[in-house]
Amino acid sequence: MTEKLGLMICGHGSRNKGAVKQFARLAEGLRKRFPQWPVEYGYLEFANPVIHDGLNKLHEQGCTHVLAVPGMLFAAGHAKNDIPSVLNTYQAQHPDMKITYGRELAVDVRMVHAAGARIQEALDAAASDVPRHETLLMVVGRGASDPDANSNVAKITRLLWEGMGFGWAETCYSGVTFPLVTPGLEHAAKLGYKRIIVFPYFLFTGVLVQRIYTAADGVAERYPNIEFIKAGYLNDHPQVIDTMADRVQEILQGANVMNCQMCKYREQVLGFEAEVGLAQESHHHHVEGLGAEAECKLCEEFCTGACEAKVKAAAHHHHDHSHDHSHDGGHDHSHDAKDHSHDHSGDHGHHHHPYPHADHPLGPKSMETGIKK
Incomplete structure (x- = not known):
């Protein structure tokens, strides 16, 4: 046949x-x-x-x-x-x-080119002209309890940093692991760069991307002498x-x-x-x-972040x-x-192996409970 x-x-x-x-x-x-x-x-x-x-x-x-x-x-x-x-x-x-x-x-040269294009679009739309060597790039990954996946975001960061010639680059994550966006940007703001580009390394829009932008706005208010630019996500x-x-x-x-x-x-x-x-x-x-x-x-196609309270409540689940x-x-x-062998017997409830750094002071649990380092 x-x-x-x-x-x-x-x-x-x-x-x-x-x-x-x-x-x-x-x-x-x-x-x-x-x-x-x-x-x-x-x-x-x-x-x-x-x-x-x-x-x-x-x-x-x-x-x-x-x-x-x-x-x-x-x-x-x-x-x-x-x-x-x-x-x-x-x-x-x-x-x-x-x-x-x-x-x-995965980590692929074409994905790096797509990411570079989104960052360049944000630079082209910027109101001021700051040299690359005075600019810090913050790449934000989704975050997982799998260190291999998290390390791949860091590799994307390095490829963009070296490829585009920024003065410095950092990596943070929207959830699960550390550092989260707010502590990551707080750290970056102390490094002395005139501009910080916040780039969500995400395929599509949604509450996580909006959460990243909201966090960037919050840090920007505390550092008015630094220009914060929000780059677009990868999309299609x-x-x-x-x-x-x-x-x-x-x-x-x-x-x-x-x-x-x-x-x-x-x-x-x-x-x-x-x-x-x-x-x-x-x-x-x-x-x-x-x-x-x-x-x-709560919102149409553009996520406003209005569902954050519901997302946080669901996070416990x-x-x-x-x-x-x-x-x-x-x-x-x-x-x-x-x-790809899988066990389909037994309970299909939410069973997660404990993340070894769940209480990290820059991670989700600590941020939610107000723990500070």
Whole structure:
């Protein structure tokens, strides 16, 4: 029988309508790159269609081999665990359709070019002309309990710093790990630079990006002699779509290799030794399909941050402040969905291995309780 290929783009999902629309535009960009195949997309939670729905559409169109790629910047819990868990469950129910899983966007020269373009757009729109060597770049990552994913943000920072010639550069995170945006910017403001560029290394808009900008405004008020510039996030930059298209080609070429050398579930990563070999569990099954029910009703496409109180309350349920449920277990080097082994027995509640630095004075828990170093 002739194989019929299909492409599935897997996202996390957002309560923000703007973020959902932006992800859909990214998917449309992939449809244009692969017009010979059916292309569908879906989310883990908070938005429709869910991944299961997209796979159903591909199945109905007669696809026998689905190439599934995560619309994720780095490989933390969602890319390593939650998406493969959904794919494995679906393939077990549809043995006539093979699903092969691709890797995340990762550290890639095209992603660095896309990030550089967003930063340059902010510089071009600035009211004053400050030399690069008198400018500090602050790259803000999402933040995860996976040190490998966090370290990749720092690598992006260095590539942008050296590539664009800024006087200094720092990295901070929107949640889960440390330093958070406010303490990170407070530290940066003391280094003596005339301008600070705040760049969210995020794919799409939403409450996390708005939280970053709000934090930047707050620090800027305390340091009126420093010019603060807020750069835009990546969005559907052509280089981002190029990178995702390349991830699809990697699957077909057999070069689909996820970075497992520094994975805390496979190696004795400093400070995370207790997590080697932990079994994988996914907890997204109970929220899959939350679309209109979960959608934020407090703002339209532009997130105003009005839902911050609700997000903080939900953080106690999600164990962090960014909806990044990075409680993933070990993952296999092979990339057929069936080869990412997951335990689907037992409770799929929110079980997170304790983050070893949860009480760090620059981290989420300490910031919330008012602990100061």
